[in-house]
Amino acid sequence: MPNSSSNAPRVEIVGSGVVGLTCALAFAERGCPVTLIAGSAGPDASCCSWWAGGMLAPGCEMESAEPIIGVLGAESMAFWDQLDPKPVKNGTLVVAAARDTPDLKRFGRVTEGWEPADSARIAALEPDLAERFATGLFFPQESHFDPREVLPALVERLKSLGVSFRFEEALSDSHLEADPEADWRIDCRGLAARDKLPDLRGVKGEMLLLKTNEVTLSRPIRLLHPRIPLYIVPRADGLFMVGATMIESEERDRPTVRSMLELLSAAYALHPAFGEAEVIEIGVDARPAFPDNLPRIRKDGRTLRVNGMYRHGYLAAPAVARRAADYLLEGRVPEDIGTRGDYE
């Protein structure tokens, strides 16, 4: 446990999503006295980290993300591997219906780190998907975990480092306007920070939690589709997370029938046994994103705003948090993210 050196700056973190928690850890590990303030009672349904798939899949994400996400992803995966519960490194399997083979070809062309998977390989990897798909792509290096196990574990780790928590303390605008009591305030409020980040927008996402004992999967499966690409992530106790829609909307509620139809159709297309699965939960929230869908660190007086993880919270946050600490404690400007395409 690092000692808090007397001259290390005191840091106030606002927000208890994956960004707030990883920022708290980055500063605490460097000896800063850290206080984390959040309106929630702990990591819960009020932050969009709660609803995430928990896939650490930098290879697959390169399908549409910029190369910097791959860089941040590699760093973040090393970070998660050091923590308990450790991510399950079973890779990712990408499949498509026969009629959508062009999408699979394109996916392979724009990504790296995959091995071709014919029907025999698919059957070996996922026996329940045998005979269902003729071709796929297997990304052996990727991993997954359950965000709802990881977030509380992060809180425990922070407590052991002496971080103090002030949960259920919704900060007023005037508190956030005033200078922090600490030396630095790290604003990790996600979409709630829109008042200070006018170019931040929400991208609505809907997800489902299903339960069945009739299907067993060992790794996240991505089902490609020209309009509605979806994934299914296996979790403990027969649970499956099915996600996620991507809609240019700020809504954080109101899951629609259309979206549910799409998610459920994808699950059913992957395996008909999902037809009998129990619907455990319908989730909806909005991801905070900048126009280029890349994270940003912005300094504003004695406040540092860390935001814009988009759909890459777990993949980007630990690496971005490290850059935030480098920036404030060592004056190292995060060239690769900080100055990138700023709209200011």
Place this chain on the structure above:
Amino acid sequence: MSLDLYGTTVQSRLLLGTSLYPSPAIMLESLKASAAEIATVSLRRESGTERAGQAFWSLIKDSGVQVLPNTAGCKTVKEAVTTAQMARELFDTPWVKLEVIGEDDTLQPDVFGLVEAARILCFEGFEVFPYTTEDLVVAEKLLAAGCEVLMPWGAPIGSGRGLNNLYGLRSLRAHFPKVPLVIDAGIGLPSHAAQAMEMGYDAIMLNTAVAKAGDPVAMARAFAAATDAGRTAYEADPMETRDMAAPSTPVAGTPFWNN
């Protein structure tokens, strides 16, 4: 070179869709590279309540392009009409690209619903850009309903197959020499766009071919160049094709008159 659509004059004959890009920033860069002056915006999914899609729409509006809202994903006349009315309010424009989808696999227009919805919307003062097939009779009925522009498909949406029915598209062009005809959907390559423009089509509308390219911005530039090339070629009056070779230089020493 300019094109008149419901009294609005544009220089660019390329219309670009705004869906499916890796990020809004890349979408905006692609718009710029395409030199498009008109961009379609899908309302159906992004609408929700209380203008929740405003942040995304503002980015498009602020780029200076004219917004052509569409009714993508609508399957009934009622849905399409309601979406169009919502679009008019949100974007403060009488323009609407009318889509009434009839079939899930091909996303082909339900031409019966399309004509009915066009009739309702034209009556309500909308300036309707109907997404239709190359069918001549449907085209007649859309014009009779009050449409002044037609948007026939090249191939199913997102298929990238180019112009599937050349004969049908040629007849459509020949039948309606004065009506602005915009090829909408199915374009995969710049050569498809050039081909349509060479045939005398007035403009090209596309989305996936740019948005899903490895480098959308470069592809937008390529489509702009191809659309221009096709239009210039059409205006330059292309040569007729013939069955036999016709040497472009005299073949010296051949006593062809003796043959």
